[in-house]
Amino acid sequence: MRVEIWSDVACPWCYIGKARFEQGLSAFAHKDDVEVVFRSFELDPTLPKGAVSDVIPMLAKKYGMSLEQAKAAEERVASNAHASGLEYIFGAHDVGNTFDMHRLIHFANARGKQKELVAALFHNHFADERSLFDDERLIELAVQVGLDADEARAVLADETAYAAEVRADEQEAQMLGANGVPFFVLDRKFGVSGGQPAEVFTQALQEAWAAQVPALKVVGEAAPDGAVCGPDGCEIP
Template sequence: MRVEIWTDINCPWCYIGKARFEQALAAFPHRAEVEVVHRSFELDPHAPQTSRPVLPLLADKYGMSLEQAEAAEARIAENAHGEGLPYLAGRRDAANSFDMHRLLHFAKEQGRQDELLDALYRANFAEERSAFGTDRLVELAVGAGLDEEAAAAVLADPAAYAEAVREDEQTAAAMGATGVPFFVLDRRLGVSGAQPAETFTRALEQAWESRVPAPLIPVGGGGGVGGGDAQACGPDGCELPQR
C-alpha cells in the first residue's frame, strides 16, 4: 500500500502531522508493506528567495500585532511539543521553498527522502540557523546522507527536478487539495490536515481492508477532498490553534 503525503517545509502543521502519522504507522500491523512517498506543495510559489523573520510575516498576513503573532506561534509550539517535537516559537524564518522540493526529489532517487525531510523540518522549526540558502541546503543534504557535490549540482541547475515538483502540485490540485498536510492512501482515501494519530490509524485500517479500485474519499471530517477539521496550512496561511 502506498501513502503519498503532500507538504511544504514552511508549514508547521506538516511537521506536526508527519509525527502523528508516523505514530499511527509504527503501530500498524502491516507497516512493512506500506510505502510512504513525500510530494511537493508550495504554499507560496511567489515567495522571495531571501528569508524573512516569521513573526512580522504572521502579523501582516493575519492583521495582528507582533505580540499576538508571538502568542500564536507559542500555541503551535505547544502542539509540536505535545508530539515530542522541538520547536523554537517565533525564532524561525520563511522563504521560497522550491529549491527544497527539488532537492527532496533528488533525495528520493537516492533513497534518502525521509531523512532529508526530517533534516529540513528540524532546521526550519527547531534550530537557530535559517534552513534557507544554497550553502545551508547543501549542508543539510550532506547531513541526511547525500553526496555534497551532487546536491550542490542539483541546486545550481534551476531545471533539475523542477518538472517533478510541478507534477506533484498539479496532481494535488487535480485531487482538490487546497492545503497541507494532505495524505492520500492508495489514491483512494484522502486525509487532510494534522489529524490525531487515531484518525490516521483508522485511515490505514480502512485503506488496507478495502484494497480495491475506488474513488478518492475524504477521511477525518470535512466536506470533500482537502477538507477536514484538523489544522493545516493553505495559500492564505496556517490555521492557528485557539487559546
C-alpha cells in the same frame, strides 16, 4: 500500500502532522508494508528567491494580526509540536521561497534518501536557529543524510533540475482537491487533510488496507441445503 504526503518544509502543521502520522503508522499492524512518499506543495510560490523574513512579522502581516496576536498563534503551534514529542523553538524560524528545497527532496528521492532529508529539513527549520534559506546549509544537511555534496550543489545550481517534478506534484495536488497541507493520500482511495491525531491516521490506514482486499461475504451459509464436509466429516442431511 502507498501513502503520499503533500507538504511544505515551511509548514508547521506539516511538521506536526508528519510526526502524528508516524505515531499512527506505528500502531498499524501492517506498517512494514507501507511505502511513504513525500510530494511537493509550496505554501507561497510567489515569494521571490532570496527574500527571507522572520515568522512573527510575517504572520502579523499575512493575517492582519498584531505582533502580540502573532506571537500567541506561534506559541499555540509550538505547544502542539511539543505535545507531539517534537522540538520546536518558538519564533526562531524564518520564511522564504521553498522551491529549491522541494527540488532537493526530489533529488533525494532519486537517491533513496527522501525520508531522511525531509526529516532533517523539518528539524532544522523548526528546532534549529540556523536558516534553511541558504544553499550551503542545504548541502550540509544533504551530506548529513548520505547524499553527495557535489551532486546536491549541482542540483541547487541548476534551476531546472527536478523543477518539472515539483510542478507535477503541485498540479496533482490541485486535481486531488488539496487546497492546504499536510494532505495525506492512501492508495489513491482515501485522503486525510491536516495534522490529525495519531489515531485518525491508524484508522485511515486500517480502512485503506481493508479496501485492498475486501472481506468475503458468504451467501447462503445458513441455508438448509447448504451441507458441507470438513475435517471431522460430512454433514448428514
